[in-house]
Amino acid sequence: MHCESAAAIVIDYNLPLTAEEFSEKIIPMYQERWPQVKPLPGANRLIKHLHKHGIPLALASNSVRKNVQKKISYQQGWKESFSVILGGDEVNHGKPSPDIYLESAKMMGVDPSRCLVIEDSSVGIEAAKAAGMKVVAIPSIPFRGDDFGAANCVLYSLLEFLPDQWGLPAFQDWVQSTLPIEPFYVSGVLRDGDPHGTPILMEHLPEENQTAPLPIQTSGVFFGWAKLGTRGAFKVVASIQWDISPAGARKLIRPHVLAEISSDTAGEKLRLLFVGFIRKLHRERRAKEGSSTTSAVSEEDKSVAAAALDLPAFADHKGNPFLADPSNPLKAYS
Structure with a gap:
């Protein structure tokens, strides 16, 4: 399953190497830097907000589950906030197949049509749309935003995300328009x-x-x-x-x-x-x-x-x- 994920990344970002070469180079670098990785601006805020209001959250990644769990272990409160954590090695096909999103919805007991996905890759958007879900794209390469036209909405920062526009509880943390x-x-x-x-x-x-x-x-x-x-x-x-x-x-x-x-x-x-x-x-x-x-x-x-x-x-x-x-x-x- 990791091979599928690596291949998708190589294709998505047009990298000049094979999936095997990508994996060999990138995995040790990832593991070394996981403790220093900072969440995207607004990520902690959004996760805490939705968890506080009892909104079920799933983390569906093409990475193998043990790597996903290791990465989020460095982010305080994340593991407890997600009711479902699913890795690419736990489904038959990784993104852009809809398998991982359909399985996540099933495990949460929610109809896929009621799910909102936040994605940063074109293969992830393709997978979510194939699962019948709505998608907000926040491109990992912002200047490639035009490649994400299949998403319902494209933002350039999680700070721009307004949950009430998607039927979710509104943020209440603004202070004098800031x-x-x-x-x-x-x-x-x-x-x-x-x-x-x-x-x-x-x-x-x-x-x-x-x-x-x-x-x-x-x-x-x-x-x-x-x-x-x-x-x-x-x-x-x-x-x-x-x-x-x-x-x-x-x-x-x-x-x-x-x-x-x-x-x-x-x-x-x-x-x-x-x-x-x-x-x-x-x-x-x-x-x-x-x-x-x-x-x-x-x-x-x-x-x-x-x-x-x-x-x-x-x-x-x-x-x-x-x-x-x-x-x-x-x-x-x-």
């Missing part, structure tokens, strides 16, 4: 001398210190605190998205520091600590380039962020050691 999130950190350098909307050149923090790096599936308007050079900590709001061009794709962050800074800041180190989410980015269609996102932070976004950051839930993060003097080692924070 959503508190598990903090994540970004370090970069200003390209130009203006910290009010110009992109930053991202840096990768040392892995051993990167407690919450920027996840791939991060898209939208976020806010938090910024440390610019040796100056103090400022309020900041930013758009985060994938920038797609014929040359490839890259993560684009446009921070807006909510303060007047008169001196030239070109080339200065900028540390960003994001603690809240405001909204998803508006999407538009382009005839030649396919779907794209508009990255503009609005004046309303700035006002919402400025007010929210005065609330204790967000203001307390201003003292995070990550925002200390850049000369301090990054390992000072945890």
Whole structure:
């Protein structure tokens, strides 16, 4: 069954190697990194919310069951939240066959037509649709979102997911039009001398210190605190998205520091600590380039962020050691 899963991944992502070669290379790497893997933004929130309201949850993966159980053992509360955990080695055929989803529904005692699947791969979407289920796609490769047209809905972050749109209990955790999130950190350098909307050149923090790096599936308007050079900590709001061009794709962050800074800041180190989410980015269609996102932070976004950051839930993060003097080692924070 693992061979089927590996073959599907190789085909789905057009990898230049065989399924056997993929397995040989990737499995040891996976096992080594499982303890450090962070959930997608919004995953813990959604799982806790649905479990709290008694919504049956199933985890259906093409991976073998022992690997699935090992992976989720590092995520607090996940094992107890899923009433069904099913691996690809427990059904006759893995995704894109519907077997694993049909068996999951059977084990939960739910008709497949009443199931909602959240998927990140095209083979998974094909499997869920073949099982007669509704599908929300959150592409693992965001700039391939147009490949997920069979899904009922395509999102670019779990933070965009609204359960009440699917007949599930609504979230009740928004605070003054903002959503508190598990903090994540970004370090970069200003390209130009203006910290009010110009992109930053991202840096990768040392892995051993990167407690919450920027996840791939991060898209939208976020806010938090910024440390610019040796100056103090400022309020900041930013758009985060994938920038797609014929040359490839890259993560684009446009921070807006909510303060007047008169001196030239070109080339200065900028540390960003994001603690809240405001909204998803508006999407538009382009005839030649396919779907794209508009990255503009609005004046309303700035006002919402400025007010929210005065609330204790967000203001307390201003003292995070990550925002200390850049000369301090990054390992000072945890």
